[in-house]
Amino acid sequence: MTxxxxxxxxxxxxxxxxxxxxxLPLFDGWPGEIHLVSLTDTMMTRCESVAEVAxxxxxxxxxxxVWAGWSQGAQVAMAAAAQSDLQVSRVITLAGFPxxxxxxxxxxxxxxxxxxxxxxxxxxxxxPAWRRFQQLLIHGCADHLQAxxxxxxxxxxxxxxxxxxxxxxxxxxxSEDQQGLWQELPVPALHLQAEQDAxxxxxxxxxxxxxxxxxxxxxGMTHWPRGQAVAHCRGEIHRFAFSTGDS
Numbered sequence: 065m066t067x068x069x070x071x072x073x074x075x076x077x078x079x080x081x082x083x084x085x086x087x088l089p090l091f092d093g094w095p096g097e098i099h100l101v102s103l104t105d106t107m108m109t110r111c112e113s114v115a116e117v118a119x120x121x122x123x124x125x126x127x128x129x130v131w132a133g134w135s136q137g138a139q140v141a142m143a144a145a146a147q148s149d150l151q152v153s154r155v156i157t158l159a160g161f162p163x164x165x166x167x168x169x170x171x172x173x174x175x176x177x178x179x180x181x182x183x184x185x186x187x188x189x190x191x192p193a194w195r196r197f198q199q200l201l202i203h204g205c206a207d208h209l210q211a212x213x214x215x216x217x218x219x220x221x222x223x224x225x226x227x228x229x230x231x232x233x234x235x236x237x238x239s240e241d242q243q244g245l246w247q248e249l250p251v252p253a254l255h256l257q258a259e260q261d262a263x264x265x266x267x268x269x270x271x272x273x274x275x276x277x278x279x280x281x282x283x284g285m286t287h288w289p290r291g292q293a294v295a296h297c298r299g300e301i302h303r304f305a306f307s308t309g310d311s
Contacts, residue, residue, distance in 0.1 A: 071095070072095065072096040072128075072153075072305070072306075073096045073098070073099065073125070073127055073128075073130070074091060074096060074097070074098045074099065074129060074130050074131075074132065075101060075121065075125050075129050075132070075141075076091065076099065076100050076101060076132045076134075076137075077101045077103075077121070077131070077132070077133040077134070077137035077138075077141050078100070078102040078103060079103070079133075079134045079135030079137045079138075079159075080135060080233045080234070080237065081197060081225070081230055081233070082134070082198075082201070082288075083102050083221070083224060084101055084134070084137070085100055085102075086134075086218060087100075087132070088100070089290070089294050090132075090158070090289055090294055090298055090301065091298070091301070101121060101137075102224065103117070103136065103137065103225070103233060104225060105225050105226055105229050107120060108225060108228075108229035108232050108233060109228075109229065113236065113240075114136075114139050114140055114240050115143050115147070117143075118140050118141075118143035118144040118147055119144075119147060121140065122144055122147060122148050125151070126151060128150065128151055128153050129152065130152075130153055130154045130155070130156065130305050131152045131154075131156070132155070132156040132157070133155070133156070133157055133158065133160060134159060134289075135159050135160060135161075135263070135264075136164075136236070136237060137160075138157035138159070138161065139160065139161075139162070139240055139242055141156070141160075142155060142157065142242055142246060142253070143242070143245070145249055145251050145253070146245050146250070152251055153251060154251055154252045155249070155251060155252075155253045156253070156256065156304065156305070157255045158256050158289055159256070159258045159261055159263070159264065159285075159288075159289065161264050161267060162241065162242040162246040162267075162271070162273075163240065163241045163243055164179075164237040164240065164264065165237070165238055167241075170241075171270070172264075172265040172266070172267045173264075173265075174264065179234075182197075182234075183231065183234050186230050186231060186234065187231060190223065190227040190230065191222070194222075194230070195219060198215060198218065198219055199215075200263050201215065201263070201286060201287045201288035202214075202215055202286050202287075202288055202290070203260075203262035203287075205260065205284070205286045205290075205291060206284060210291070211286075211290065211291065214290060215288075243271070246271075246273045246277075247273055247274055248274060249273070249274045249276070251276070252276045252277070252278075253273065253274065253276065253277040253278070254277070254280070254300060254301065254304040254305075255268075255277060255279045255280070256280055256282055256289070256297055256300060256301075257280065257282065257285075258286055258287055258293075259281050259283050259285055260284060260285060262286065262287060263287040266281060268281050278304060280300050282297055282300075283296070285297070
């Protein structure tokens, strides 16, 4: 590993309604500084779109870095890479997607009826609806009792943003379509897809991102990368981030 790689910062962007710190085990042993970014009320109120969030974060983290994004955070990280390939040297998505809602050209997305029902639940009963979503993060895992134990501290903390910010994030999920961006991204990308994802269906095999991108489906991984999937993800991340073939 070169001296430059030893000092590579990492910007980690969390997803909708979740704390970016939930991803820390994935980056155990990262050789540089790690910046954890959750989609807070500050960002959700001052920014009008995913692209504006990306621009805001690029201003805050100007040094060349590897960026990683989880779920909706993947769209932020990809938007940042599209805006500045000097600041974003490589990008990693975790259970990410270029588009969330289903469309004629995106059949793996969530159906609008289901999405609208969920948004109504967040608007009318924020706490219970948010907790049901958190349970979906671990749905499908083989070690459900252990997963529930690991999720419990995050449930106790509750949602760290206001209902208005949660609704705004859902509005962005409804409208954002980055298919073209993902196919033309100017920097190398690693897309880690979850085999057991109960939130979004895997698009591996049905969508072709940029030729410089790697797409890996992680066995047993749920929407929240945890358990045995952590070691698999960590290995893929280090291989991708510190390889020298296409830097």
